[in-house]
Amino acid sequence: MSAVLPTPAAVAVPRRGLLSARSWTAVFAALLVVVVLVPVLNLVVPAGSVFHLSDFMVQLIAKIMCYAMCALAMDLIWGYTGILSLGHGLFFALGGYMMGMYLMRQIGSDGQYRMPMPDFMVFLNWKEFPWHWALSDSFIAQMLLVALVPGLVAFVFGWFAFRSRIKGVYFSIITQALTYAAMLLFFRNETGFGGNNGFTDFKRILDQPITTPGMRMTLFVITGITLIGMFVFARWLVGTKYGRVLQAIRDAESRVMFTGYNPVAYKLSIWTLSAVMCGIAGALYVPQVGIINPSEMSPAASIEIAIWAAVGGRGTLIGPIVGAFFVNGAKSWFTQAFPEVWLYFLGALFIAVTLFLPQGIVGLVRKLRGLKEERA
């Protein structure tokens, strides 16, 4: 099992600073785009102008940025530690549900039934909130739960899985079963998460209307900053000693063990961290997309996260972000222009990336650049 991954082009080498000068420039440029350019193009430039960025585009980019966080989290666990999770959709959805609970409480009495409880509870004839809704009225508590719930689920699951040395494909299949079981659970009305309709029709966040252009742009900027922050953090993490042990585990776990490291602690911590990142992504996703339901936990949704990371390039941190934008951009274009062809394209992408592009798009670009330099 030592050759699960082809040796990636970039094993992070010790370096002096956190990022190279060029990378810092790129990060600041990205920050500038998110914080200044997009808001200006969307809010200030008039709707008729060529440079106007439509609300639809803003929402799409925001959505993809949330996906990119998932892909980044997936890359940390898969690309850097060699553990393929097919259950990251669960953590994404859990984060989303925690946010959704708060947003449902913010609706107040403005639901269809004009009752102080969420519509689905009125519909089920529930008189009081179930126990897990106890904190849902508090924004701060719910935001803590966004990180805590996926983190705790991941920790408990990982504790059992890694300690009994479940690895490789076994682990992937078990995580898939986990998210599948959770999906079935959340489909039930009795679970108290709105059954198959999930949560939707949000009205306010922090007592402010949620659909105004200003609120949408605020959420967009927060999402963008979070993504860039996560990227820089991941960049720092993989450069530390901790990060290099992770890569050693990926390449030869037995050797790491024989040299005296305990891989369980490393795997468990990066696994939990990765789940928390997904949970945060889910929490940012829900208010912008306006709905969360159990279909986010379907095995297909989780496996798509893996393909974003694979398409962009595993073992590089910019790769997953590129991949998320590429695949989801293609998805939104295909499903509008040729809905029939989308699944063929996605399927072919899975095959092509695994067969021909093990390093993903980033690897391809590096290879082409390498060829150019050789010729020059």
Place this chain on the structure above:
Amino acid sequence: MRRFVLWLALLCVFAPAQALTPEQALALSRGDTSSRIAALNAALDAPDDRTVSLIQALADDAVRVSGTAVFIVRDDKGFDPVSGAEVALPAAAEEVINNNQMRSELDAALAFVKLSSPDAEVRLAAVKTLAGEPDEAKLPAIQKAFAAEKVPAIKEALGDLRYALLLGSADRAKRLEAATALGDSGTPATKTLLLERLKTESDAQVTAALKGSLAAIESRLAWGERLGVVFTGVSLGSILLLVALGLAITYGLMGVINMAHGELMMIGAYATYVVQNIFRTHFPGAFDAYVIAAIPVSFLAAAAVGAVLERSVIRWLYGRPLETLLATWGISLILMQAVRNLFGAQNVPVENPAWLSGGWQVMSNLTLPYNRIAIIAFAMLVLAGVAALIAHTRLGLFVRGVTQNRKMAACMGVNTARVDTYAFALGSGIAGLAGCALSQVGNVGPDLGQSYIVDSFMVVVLGGVGQLAGTVYAALGLGVLNKLLEGWQGAVLAKIMVLVFIVIFIQKRPQGIFAMKGRSAEA
């Protein structure tokens, strides 16, 4: 009524068959309901064929009266009820109208007459009709029919009916006897009967007997239910076994994670659908045999697709299980979309042939459907076939050899690449067979495979890699466990509990029930 019963009892024994007279016919057909019922009861003393056909005609609303003449009308022609000869039907003849009371009396009378029919099925149906409206007046005749009955099933039903009537008797001793005797019955109907009597019964001894009998019946019914749960569990297990057998070869022996396995099953199911349509249009006479023809077709269709997949994609990914997983997931997406484009996104109808519909009634509340029995048998056959193939054929030997040591096998002259293709095609073909079987019990649609893929991987993971025996135990065990939990907690929670159980089980035995023994540090 009482007197009639006495008469009836006497006449049943002594009177010869009595011929229908024109006066009787008229009395049956005209007058107020109570007098007609009296006439009906009188006519039932020892009815001849003519009386029976008149009663039948009355029940069918096919009798007209003109003055004092009675006519049976069949196909717009009039017949004399007494002689049976065709006669001219006067235009003024009025139809006989039956009210509900009369109608139920007529039905009961017909059933009563049929009790002595030579045809066993007719007798059984008659007993069932009579059991629908217990009437104590019919008791003596039922006693007599009970004594004369030879067929055990009908005798039992008649006995139950007899006691059911006795249960309503005014005589305490009779009630007691009936209450005790009914405990031997096992039908839900008897249970209702006893429960109803229990509500009105005042005698303490009879109440105790009723309760005892109820408990006996309930425990018998509970057994039927328990057996039913075990059967559905085994049935689900055999389906899982069929699904997992193919995986046991592709994953267990070859180490290929084939996420498109479910879609290969879907191909098998659609192949069955196509064969069904061909039989329907070209050989409608042999339609019942289409399933037999569909078995090899579905195997070959799925095996061909599997061989193509192995040659084009999977071949390049050996030793990289995670990549294989993603690539085969992509294949599954393409196959699903292709089927959607070819056959439409809706489910397609696949009909059971006549010999697979219906079921075998084992107990009053336990019926085993033939299609499920057939699938259990089919799964066992496929299992035996695969086991024999792996253990006793040259191909099986090669597959085992390549699995154990690829390089060594190659050195010995085995064409490992070709063995891979054959083995993968075999696993895919078995998936096709599973699809063919599934088409007989479930929906056939583009999503067919998706609903089984998680379950089937669970079976392989639980059973352990590289062992057919593990797959068998895991499949049957999971099937029965699932159904047991389902009866207790409902379908969704049962599924969740099973998945949690597997996750915990894997903690204890990471290599499944039957682990391959070896020294490898990393299995």
